[in-house]
Amino acid sequence: MKKRSIVPYGPQHPVLPEPIHLDLVIEDEKIVEAIPSIGFIHRGLESLTQKRDFNQMVYVAERVCGICSFGHGFGYCEAVEDIMDVEVPDRAKYLRTIWFELSRMHSHFLWLGLLADGFGFENLFYQCWRIREKILDVLELTTGGRVIFSVNKIGGVMKDITPEMAGAVLDMIHSVKKELDRIVPTFMEDYSVVSRLKGVGVLTKQQAHDLGCAGPFARASGIKTDMRKLGYAAYGDLDFDIITSDDGDSYARCYVRINEIYQSINIIRQAVEKLPEGELAAAVKGNPKGESFVRIEQPRGEAIYYVSGNGSPHLDRMRVRTPTFANLAGLCETLKGADYADVGLLILTIDPCISCTER
Amino acid sequence: MAVMKFIPEALKNLFKPPVTTSYPFEPAEYPERSRGHIGIDIDDCIGCGMCVRACPLGALKVDKNAGTWEIDRFDCVVCGYCAEKCPKKCLHVIPGYQTPEGEKASALYKKSEEALRLEAEKKAEAARKAAEAKAAMEAKKKAEEAAKTEA
Numbered sequence: 001m002k003k004r005s006i007v008p009y010g011p012q013h014p015v016l017p018e019p020i021h022l023d024l025v026i027e028d029e030k031i032v033e034a035i036p037s038i039g040f041i042h043r044g045l046e047s048l049t050q051k052r053d054f055n056q057m058v059y060v061a062e063r064v065c066g067i068c069s070f071g072h073g074f075g076y077c078e079a080v081e082d083i084m085d086v087e088v089p090d091r092a093k094y095l096r097t098i099w100f101e102l103s104r105m106h107s108h109f110l111w112l113g114l115l116a117d118g119f120g121f122e123n124l125f126y127q128c129w130r131i132r133e134k135i136l137d138v139l140e141l142t143t144g145g146r147v148i149f150s151v152n153k154i155g156g157v158m159k160d161i162t163p164e165m166a167g168a169v170l171d172m173i174h175s176v177k178k179e180l181d182r183i184v185p186t187f188m189e190d191y192s193v194v195s196r197l198k199g200v201g202v203l204t205k206q207q208a209h210d211l212g213c214a215g216p217f218a219r220a221s222g223i224k225t226d227m228r229k230l231g232y233a234a235y236g237d238l239d240f241d242i243i244t245s246d247d248g249d250s251y252a253r254c255y256v257r258i259n260e261i262y263q264s265i266n267i268i269r270q271a272v273e274k275l276p277e278g279e280l281a282a283a284v285k286g287n288p289k290g291e292s293f294v295r296i297e298q299p300r301g302e303a304i305y306y307v308s309g310n311g312s313p314h315l316d317r318m319r320v321r322t323p324t325f326a327n328l329a330g331l332c333e334t335l336k337g338a339d340y341a342d343v344g345l346l347i348l349t350i351d352p353c354i355s356c357t358e359r
Numbered sequence: 360m361a362v363m364k365f366i367p368e369a370l371k372n373l374f375k376p377p378v379t380t381s382y383p384f385e386p387a388e389y390p391e392r393s394r395g396h397i398g399i400d401i402d403d404c405i406g407c408g409m410c411v412r413a414c415p416l417g418a419l420k421v422d423k424n425a426g427t428w429e430i431d432r433f434d435c436v437v438c439g440y441c442a443e444k445c446p447k448k449c450l451h452v453i454p455g456y457q458t459p460e461g462e463k464a465s466a467l468y469k470k471s472e473e474a475l476r477l478e479a480e481k482k483a484e485a486a487r488k489a490a491e492a493k494a495a496m497e498a499k500k501k502a503e504e505a506a507k508t509e510a
Contacts, residue, residue: 056415059438123369130378144392144452150438158443159392182368190364 002027007340011040015118015344018354022347026340034335034343036328042358046318053313054080054288058152064320065355066147067110070103071298072320072356073152078232079307080154082292089279090234092156097234098169098271099142099149101264105176106135106147107299108257108264111351112187115254118345119196124186131179138172141165156281166272173265180261187254197251201334201346204248213330214323215301217350220256221248227297238270253349287313298323300351322356389454394437396457399428402474403449410441410450418465426470426478432457433465 004027011019019040025033048060061076062069074096081088113128136146142165143149151159161169187193203213208221218225219242226242228235243259245252288309295304301323308317327350334346380387389395406423418434419441421427442450470478 052415056413056440059415059436059440063436121365123372124365127368133378140393141390142392144390144394144439148436150394153443158439183365185361186365186368189361191362193364 004032009343013344016347016352017114018352020347020352020354022335022343024335024340024343029340031335031338031340031343034332036332038328038354038358040358041355045359046320049315049318051314054309054315055154055313057315057318058154059150061318061320062148062150062152064359065322065353067107068103068298068300068303068322068353068356069148070099070152071296071303073149074100074233075294075296075298075303075305075320076307076318077152077154078296079292079294079305080288080309082294083288083290083307083309084154084284084286086155086282086284088156089282090276091160091278092280092282093234094271094275095157095161095280096152097238098161098268098275099139099151100233101268101271102135102139102169103149104299105173105261105264105268106132106139107351108261109135111257111299111348112183112254114348115345116187118348119193121186121193124183124193127179127183131176131183134172134176138169141168153281155284156279158280160280161275166275169268170272173268177262177265180258184258187258194251196342196345197254198249200250200342201338201349202247202249203330203334205246207333208248208330211329211333212326213301214326215298215351216253216256216260217301217323217327217330219244220252222246225302227295227302230295232294232296234271234274235267237274238267240267250345250349257351287311288315298356300324300353300356301326303356320356320359322353322359324350324353324357327352328357391454393454394439394452395455396432396437396453397430397435397439397441398451398453399430399468400449400451401426401428401468401470403447404428404470405447407446409444409446413440413444415440420465426475428468429465430468431465432460433463 004025007024007026009022009024010016011021021037023035024031045060045064049057052060058073058077062073064072109128109132113125113132116124116128139149140146142161143151143159151157203221205222208218208223213221214225222244224242224244229242240263243256243263245255289311291308293304293306295302303323304321306317306319307315309315331347331350335343338346406421406426408421411419411421415438416434416436418431420429437452439452442452
């Protein structure tokens with residue numbers, strides 16, 4: 001048997017955007033096993049339900065994580081609305097869809113930038129984040145916040161998108177699409193980029209299924225899963241396909257996410273065109289009593305929100321199952337047999353969001 | 360397989376102006392809805408305390424008698440829930456982030472003398488009216504009782 005050693009990786013590491021620790025068991029340069037440990041940024045947000053009422057919890061839920069912020073607020077609102085039988089107005093549903101897709105776009109651009117940084121392509125990294133800035137500007141214009149929007153409330157949304165703002169959104173997605181077209185060939189065709197991605201960290205369809213992977217990570221392994229197809233918010237009225245790839249390697253994950261940006265652009269365009277007139281929020285009376293279980297598609301995959309109320313302003317329980325938690329098992333599988341030099345890149349390919357995972 | 364695919368894009372950047380503004384030498388522009396900080400029209404405030412109960416952070420304090428409204432800007436995350444809950448709509452979310460401070464202290468807003476005087480006058484007026492009404496009621500009661508005893 002060859003000599004084995006254990007290399008601690010993280011929680012502070014240049015390639016990691018957030019703290020996660022891995023104990024890497026290596027033989028020469030090859031990873032034999034990866035043992036993850038999390039818990040560096042646990043803040044106990046779920047237990048705040050005892051101290052904050054269910055309306056204030058919208059703002060707490062939003063702050064579970066910066067990048068998936070809109071999705072958390074949205075998922076929590078959906079769950080409480082489900083308990084209280086509130087019918088959200090159509091316009092609010094469409095507005096939520098538009099903001100959700102905008103946040104998916106900026107999340108994927110962030111990821112593309114981090115990936116470029118992960119394989120040492122600084123210039124490409126800055127280009128991705130430069131394009132992302134345009135999306136953030138439009139988000140600030142329409143909601144008032146760049147990453148934390150605070151537009152959701154139980155029963156609907158608080159702010160409207162005026163026709164001028166809708167025009168700004170359409171202009172922005174038009175220019176973002178043009179700029180994306182220019183950088184996509186670098187990700188998909190450039191020799192040095194492709195040599196870092198192709199065949200690295202392969203996860204087969206069966207493995208991804210067995211380990212319960214979610215989101216783009218699972219779709220890159222050929223699993224057709226997308227919670228948006230459940231038709232929550234306005235997704236039921238909009239036309240889009242699930243993007244998958246059969247390769248299951250890092251290249252496939254990059255391919256899936258790039259195409260999801262195009263898909264989001266398409267969805268936003270449809271939603272803005274179909275944006276119905278009407279109220280922004282339905283009136284909500286009383287306190288939630290009962291329980292609800294909601295599944296939504298975050299930029300990183302399927303997230304689950306469980307809310308249980310007892311008829312008082314304070315909820316019994318709020319629970320979030322985040323996509324990164326589901327993908328950690330898949331990550332450890334992909335790391336087996338990988339080169340030590342690819343570890344940073346492979347951790348990035350699941351698009352880890354540790355803040356969400358630990359809450 | 361293309362090699363050096365990004366070179367043309369990278370070269371183009373040499374001839375483009377920077378995309379970032381050189382703040383603080385250029386002023387930062389915020390959109391109208393930008394959630395910078397919470398402002399108050401203190402003279403319109405009735406001191407009801409709805410904002411204090413709404414604030415998820417517990418960053419607000421209100422003293423109705425002294426006519427003061429206090430915000431700990433280091434605790435405030437500018438979610439805007441207080442502004443939404445304010446019955447007089449005297450709280451606003453306004454663009455422009457707070458400047459950094461050396462000491463952690465909360466900002467205190469006090470009603471102007473004029474507003475306090477008006478409020479005191481209103482209070483006195485209300486108290487006088489209430490006293491009048493009470494006296495009238497008592498007089499009526501007495502008259503009724505007198506009528507009863509006569510009968």
